[in-house]
Amino acid sequence: MPDVRLHLLGGFELTIDGHRAPTLQPGVQRLLAFVALTVRGVERDFAAQQLWPDSTEQRARANLRSSLWRLRRLDVELVETSPTRLRLAESVWVDTRDVVGELTASGVGRLDSPVAFDFLFVDLLPDWYDDWLTIEREKVRQLTLRMLETQARRALARGDASEAIQLALTAMAIDPLRETPCRLVMEAHLSEGNEFDAQRTLDDYRQRLTCDPRLAVSADALTLLARTPGPPALSVGESVAG
Template sequence: MAFLALQKDGTQRAWAAEHLWPDCTPYRAAGNLRSALCHARRACATPVVETIGQSLRLAPTVRVDLHDAYRAGDEVTAGLSPPPGTENGLIEALRQDLLPEWPEDWLVIEREQWDQLRLHVLETLAQQLQATHRFVPALQVALAAVGIDPVRETAHRIVMEVHIAEGNVASAYKCYQNYKDMLERELSISPSQRMRELVEELMPR
């Protein structure tokens, strides 16, 4: 079910079998898939999987929260604000890792796609909140993005910009110094010129 939930437009039976049982022969993998589908039909009174020829997909009646988050995220990155009353729910959804306890190889690319989307959405939301002077939630959202990818500069820069907008110059400089030290320690690189220029603007003339 989880595999099909990640295939928004469905998938071919052979492709699903190959990815779910990569260590099996195609014949064995196809048999495993038939068995899994049979168990799913028996376990649920209402059909949750549709089979159309060689295609598989979740039934339209099955709601997938990940799909909802993707749709809302796409709207935010397109420049739209979340509808009233949905902002907190979206932020909470974006904080969640994708099936964190699952070791399956087929999740690697799906997790990368999810992480990239939620990073961009959180950063965009933080900038929207900052623009409306909602500095506390803006900072919280930007820090959530930092937690997902600590080496990503964009989120750190937004944190600094929020501090600067609040007049907390020392906090902004501390964020920069912590980020700079982390990059040098872990990657032996320095922050970008854009971030350095942001810090230089804080220095007394």
Template sequence: MGTVSTADIPVLSLSLLGRFALTYGPTAVDVGIAAQRLLAYLGLRRHGTRTVVAGTLWPDVTEERAHGSLRTALWRLNRGREPLVCSEGDTLALAEGVTVDARTLMDSALHVVGGPSLDPVPNLLFAGDLLPGWDDDWLLFERERLRQLRLHALDALAYRLLEEGRHALALEAALESVRIEPLRESAHRAVVAVHLAEQNVGEAVRHYGAFRDLLRTELGIAPSSDFTSMLPACALTCD
């Protein structure tokens, strides 16, 4: 009898970027709303005690009802299949074999910020937002944490690609950072730095001017002197 390659074993994947999706290999796994939120919580927080998980996911009901809802969600997730959620004592966590795209994004972002290599360029930095449309209170912090980590990674990625002469990819990273947070000066500085490296002074000046006007309209302030000093003097006088 031949051995089964690990490459042939379907992988349970939890996607939280762009939309919620749970797949087992190529097959989508349908779970209820309560189970989705439990999986999302454990996918982002990695683990939690039953009391904390129940109180976080069902904050508007009694503790007894919250624990009952948690037990029901766990039963629905683990019935008739390999467990998706495991418990050790009072602590819950995702089963070891479940991959989570948001965790992969965090690891990629941290690698970009502090790691030595960029090959391949981590595509997950350009993935969708974290569970758009979900308004759970606990998710607001996780969404902001991931957003800030991604922004720092995209800025770092843009400059490191610029140093390597990979201008198109550097510009893409910088513009993605601008898309996520249009008022973030560091992202706009990266865009201008790429344009100047390519000797596209006109585009650099136009981008600076658009950002200057945006800051003036939205916040009533001007770009920093460090940003202004990157450009020829006409950037300050030409409207």
């Protein structure tokens, strides 16, 4: 069985036994990507409507049949078909599925894999502007953020504030208005006694929120600094000089 690999992160690429497959027409590429991202398969009519939204129903179905015929010319099974449904062949490796499997195995996110690390810094099919990709890109973004936050919490739990800060700052760069990574950075600074850095992180975050009047810092973030222990109180008769 040939080794078929479909890459969607960073751009579309299909390889067969380590060699790039012949260039596929844009409609064929979109069909393959769409089916690959619908893990449980998809209705044929729904796929046709999503992939050719500006065509009539009859024309969209014809485009789907034509694209499937072109895929079969590659002499490897890429899409399993039935009269009503489409599904990616189980033998096809897809980078998004592989990464999701790594990052969600037993509920544990991992950054030590090259594939998982690349996942942080590439977009899903970045040069495509199809409406159906909006939700798929958001899935990738949410998974990335939650994985970074999980790793930052684990770093904090083992006392590694430096790694926690770097992971949380990476999440903040992806979504500057998301509060969870901001709080993680603050907690990491406070764990090292750097109250000024924690306050500066909060001030910077509050400034970013001014772009949308509906947003405000939560009570959880505000109380982080309030919970910071101050210097011990002096007993009666003691002086600062001791």
